[in-house]
Amino acid sequence: MAYSYTNSKGQTYFLHKRDTVLKNKREQTIYFFAKEVKEGALNDVPAGYTVSESRNGLPVLKKAA
Numbered sequence: 001m002a003y004s005y006t007n008s009k010g011q012t013y014f015l016h017k018r019d020t021v022l023k024n025k026r027e028q029t030i031y032f033f034a035k036e037v038k039e040g041a042l043n044d045v046p047a048g049y050t051v052s053e054s055r056n057g058l059p060v061l062k063k064a065a
Contacts (some may be wrong), residue, residue: 006059014035015042017040017046031061051063
């Protein structure tokens with residue numbers, strides 16, 4: 001079951017992860033929220049991250065302090 005977050009407006013988003021290769025050939029992991037469960041859905045928030053909500057209601061991952 002994918003990790004879900006319901007924002008203050010009542011919309012549900014699901015956490016996903018994607019590994020990409022940058023122009024300088026370096027690999028980077030990207031975390032993002034989507035309204036539907038797609039390939040790369042995660043079951044839990046990664047260690048060291050917390051979920052917060054932007055001003056317009058979109059969920060974002062932030063590194064824990």
